[in-house]
Amino acid sequence: MLLDDQLCFALYAAQRAVTAAYRPLLDDLGLTYPQYLVLLVLWERGETSVKELAAALRLDYGTVSPLLKRLEGAGLVRRERAVGDERSVLVACTGRGEVLRERAARVPGALLTTTGLGAQEVAHLREQLWNLTERATTAADRH
Structure with a gap:
C-alpha cells in the first residue's frame, strides 16, 4: 500500500x-481562503443566517464563527440577531465587502x-x- x-x-x-x-x-484582496469562501456565499445569497452559511460551506458553527469575527473586524461583514428569532444570527456584506466583490471576480x-x-x-x-x-x-x- x-x-x-x-x-x-x-x-x-x-x-x-x-x-x-x-x-x-x-x-x-487581504483575504484568507476560508474568508473568501464565506464571502462567496454571501455574495451569492445575500443576507444569510450563520446556520445556513455553515451548511453551505460544510463547516460547523465553531469553525465559521471565528471567520465571521475576523471578517467583521475587517469591516467586510456585519452580524446581527434576527428580529423574529433572537437565537438566529444573520450575516451580510457591508458596503466595503460588496466593493471587494468586484476585485474578487x-x-x-x-x-x-x-x-x-x-x-x-x-x-x-x-x-x-x-x-x-x-x-x-x-x-x-x-x-
Missing part, C-alpha cells in the same frame, strides 16, 4: 496545492491562467469531485 496510490492523499495534496495557488490572488480566471487548466477540464473535474463528495457522504452516513 503506497502513499501515492491512496485517493485520500491525492485529494489532500491537490487541496493544499490549489489553496497555495489561490494564496497570492487572495493576499491582494477576477480570482477564478486568474487561477485558471496560473494553473493552465481549461474551462472544460475544470468543469469535468468539479463534476467528478462533487460526485465523490456525494458518495463519500452517503458512505459516512451509513456508519
Whole structure:
C-alpha cells in the first residue's frame, strides 16, 4: 500500500496545492481562503443566517464563527440577531465587502491562467469531485 496510490492523499495534496495557488490572488484582496469562501456565499445569497452559511460551506458553527469575527473586524461583514428569532444570527456584506466583490471576480480566471487548466477540464473535474463528495457522504452516513 503506497502513499501515492491512496485517493485520500491525492485529494489532500491537490487541496493544499490549489489553496497555495489561490494564496497570492487572495493576499491582494487581504483575504484568507476560508474568508473568501464565506464571502462567496454571501455574495451569492445575500443576507444569510450563520446556520445556513455553515451548511453551505460544510463547516460547523465553531469553525465559521471565528471567520465571521475576523471578517467583521475587517469591516467586510456585519452580524446581527434576527428580529423574529433572537437565537438566529444573520450575516451580510457591508458596503466595503460588496466593493471587494468586484476585485474578487477576477480570482477564478486568474487561477485558471496560473494553473493552465481549461474551462472544460475544470468543469469535468468539479463534476467528478462533487460526485465523490456525494458518495463519500452517503458512505459516512451509513456508519
